Amino acid sequence: MSDAIISVSGVSKSYGGVRANVDINMEVKRGSITGIIGPNGCGKTTLFNSIVGYHPIDNGSIKFNGDEISALRVGEIARLGLLRTFQQTRIYGKMNCVDNMQISVSHRAEAKSSIFASRKGEIKDRAEHLLDFVGLYSKRNLISGDLSFGQQKLLEFAMALMNEPKVLLLDEPTAGINPTLINGLIDRLRRANEELGITLCVIEHNMRVIMNLASHIYCLSNGQMLADGKPASLQNDQRVIDAYLGGH
Amino acid sequence: MIRSNNFFIYGALGLLGIFGPIVFPDYTLTIAYLWMMVLMASTWDILGGQMGYNSLGNILFFGIGMYISAIVQVSIFYEGGVGEYTSAMGSIKPEFTNSEYFIGLGLGIICAGIVALLLSIVFSSFMFGLRGPYFAIGSLGLAIAAAEITITIDYVGGASGISMPLFPGDIEFRSTFFYILCFIMATAAHFLLRWLYSTQFGLAINAIRDDEDKAEAMGIPTLVYKRIGWGIAAFFMGCIGAVAGNMAGFIDKEVAYPIPTFGIFMVAMVLLGGKGTLWGPVLGAIIFHIIKETTWTYLLNLQWVALGLILIINIVYFQQGIMGWLQDKFPERFGVVVDTETLQSDQKSGEVS
Numbered sequence: 135m136s137d138a139i140i141s142v143s144g145v146s147k148s149y150g151g152v153r154a155n156v157d158i159n160m161e162v163k164r165g166s167i168t169g170i171i172g173p174n175g176c177g178k179t180t181l182f183n184s185i186v187g188y189h190p191i192d193n194g195s196i197k198f199n200g201d202e203i204s205a206l207r208v209g210e211i212a213r214l215g216l217l218r219t220f221q222q223t224r225i226y227g228k229m230n231c232v233d234n235m236q237i238s239v240s241h242r243a244e245a246k247s248s249i250f251a252s253r254k255g256e257i258k259d260r261a262e263h264l265l266d267f268v269g270l271y272s273k274r275n276l277i278s279g280d281l282s283f284g285q286q287k288l289l290e291f292a293m294a295l296m297n298e299p300k301v302l303l304l305d306e307p308t309a310g311i312n313p314t315l316i317n318g319l320i321d322r323l324r325r326a327n328e329e330l331g332i333t334l335c336v337i338e339h340n341m342r343v344i345m346n347l348a349s350h351i352y353c354l355s356n357g358q359m360l361a362d363g364k365p366a367s368l369q370n371d372q373r374v375i376d377a378y379l380g381g382h
Numbered sequence: 383m384i385r386s387n388n389f390f391i392y393g394a395l396g397l398l399g400i401f402g403p404i405v406f407p408d409y410t411l412t413i414a415y416l417w418m419m420v421l422m423a424s425t426w427d428i429l430g431g432q433m434g435y436n437s438l439g440n441i442l443f444f445g446i447g448m449y450i451s452a453i454v455q456v457s458i459f460y461e462g463g464v465g466e467y468t469s470a471m472g473s474i475k476p477e478f479t480n481s482e483y484f485i486g487l488g489l490g491i492i493c494a495g496i497v498a499l500l501l502s503i504v505f506s507s508f509m510f511g512l513r514g515p516y517f518a519i520g521s522l523g524l525a526i527a528a529a530e531i532t533i534t535i536d537y538v539g540g541a542s543g544i545s546m547p548l549f550p551g552d553i554e555f556r557s558t559f560f561y562i563l564c565f566i567m568a569t570a571a572h573f574l575l576r577w578l579y580s581t582q583f584g585l586a587i588n589a590i591r592d593d594e595d596k597a598e599a600m601g602i603p604t605l606v607y608k609r610i611g612w613g614i615a616a617f618f619m620g621c622i623g624a625v626a627g628n629m630a631g632f633i634d635k636e637v638a639y640p641i642p643t644f645g646i647f648m649v650a651m652v653l654l655g656g657k658g659t660l661w662g663p664v665l666g667a668i669i670f671h672i673i674k675e676t677t678w679t680y681l682l683n684l685q686w687v688a689l690g691l692i693l694i695i696n697i698v699y700f701q702q703g704i705m706g707w708l709q710d711k712f713p714e715r716f717g718v719v720v721d722t723e724t725l726q727s728d729q730k731s732g733e734v735s
């Protein structure tokens with residue numbers, strides 16, 4: 135098996151006349167942290183949506199762990215262990231934090247009996263441990279919709295970890311979070327990658343964050359793959375600088 | 383609050399359930415209808431409150447259950463079958479022995495529940511493609527369609543209905559017997575739901591209510607949960623429909639598919655008591671039933687005005703219902719608190735880089 139856990143080749147997606155993704159090729163290496171950058175509207179989130187099966191792609195191929203997944207549905211892909219978080223944070227707003235965590239367990243091997251499994255015991259312990267990991271333990275009994283935006287973002291991240299995914303796609307994890315919390319979040323992302331062995335693929339606008347975090351970065355522009363490489367080389371790439379600062 | 387007072391609430395309801403018909407023998411059937419409404423409200427809340435799918439068509443399973451039990455009860459001990467029985471327009475009155483009647487009734491109730499459950503699985507294959515108001519109207523359409531189709535089937539009497547087999551016993555025993563059936567079913571449904579809501583199932587349907595797309599993206603097999611939820615509601619509605627048909631003694635479209643009354647009442651009761659809670663539907667049903675019976679007795683001609691007024695006040699000023707209001711007012715009583723002991727360590731760990 136190759137060391138690419140996700141490989142995207144020749145993927146295109148149009149919405150009516152808008153060509154959101156054109157012939158995208160990309161690889162996410164097993165155990166790595168891969169970054170995706172690009173100006174607003176360049177097709178980053180569309181690419182994420184294509185990978186997790188949110189919409190059918192027009193053509194191309196997406197492989198996860200060597201298997202073609204471009205024809206599978208969202209739930210099926212999630213149960214394979216490929217999970218995403220949303221740009222607009224999405225949690226279960228009327229449930230408390232512990233319940234949010236407990237229902238986020240992996241449904242990969244869900245036997246019919248676990249539908250009626252009790253909520254106590256090992257799952258609850260793990261939920262509380264992960265809430266502690268993101269610094270929300272003291273708020274665990276609050277209704278999650280009442281938390282601040284940043285805290286909801288942390289909760290969503292913790293929920294994703296609860297699922298024990300193989301790969302986690304994060305759509306702008308630091309957007310709208312205050313700078314102090316951002317440092318904590320970067321630290322936790324890195325720990326999730328190193329300690330829990332979760333491969334991460336991160337869309338991010340905050341250059342300081344992504345340059346520190348990722349080992350390999352892809353840059354999209356106008357729906358096309360503009361450049362890719364190590365953070366240092368990409369930082370000095372004139373095309374990337376133009377795409378971000380120049381006319382687009 | 384509810385948690386610590388559970389014992390007293392169950393005690394009070396148990397006393398009402400057991401001694402209600404003894405102390406107020408004239409009201410036995412009225413209290414029986416109370417338990418029936420508790421059951422309807424509680425099972426409606428599985429989808430409507432806990433899962434966020436407002437079904438206006440659960441009454442469908444009530445009617446189907448009623449007709450299925452009639453067919454079973456007549457056919458198994460009457461050679462001519464239900465077709466001949468109904469075509470005689472009530473002029474054939476087969477004599478059922480005691481054991482025939484009770485066996486027939488028992489089988490009728492069970493079959494009613496099972497058929498309702500199976501039909502809910504069939505309907506769920508296309509109904510759960512609908513969300514929000516579309517599901518509500520779609521399910522209402524199902525109930526109306528079922529009612530209209532029923533009156534075209536001569537086998538079950540068409541528009542002229544079926545007279546149910548006569549109860550073998552005096553009228554007081556009859557009331558007590560059906561009362562006990564209603565009470566047992568409401569209790570069984572309540573404890574089943576109480577247990578279900580404490581399992582992963584409860585969390586999963588809450589997650590579907592709060593954000594179905596997120597639930598799907600997290601890998602929750604949402605359709606399985608939706609089917610189970612609707613199936614349980616359908617089963618109980620089918621069973622209670624069978625009982626209600628026998629209580630009424632005669633069934634037709636109006637009795638079997640009371641869409642503007644019970645069909646709407648069950649939603650109104652849940653909204654009054656507080657949707658998405660275990661006790662809201664119970665409380666709502668009790669209060670609603672008391673108001674309804676009182677206005678029917680003392681405000682005759684104005685009873686619908688009174689009920690409408692309560693609905694309007696409920697929906698405009700009091701949307702979260704009684705249990706929801708209590709939860710907003712006293713969150714700490716429901717365990718919604720910040721754990722102050724661990725607050726500081728959280729704040730520190732939030733700042734580490």
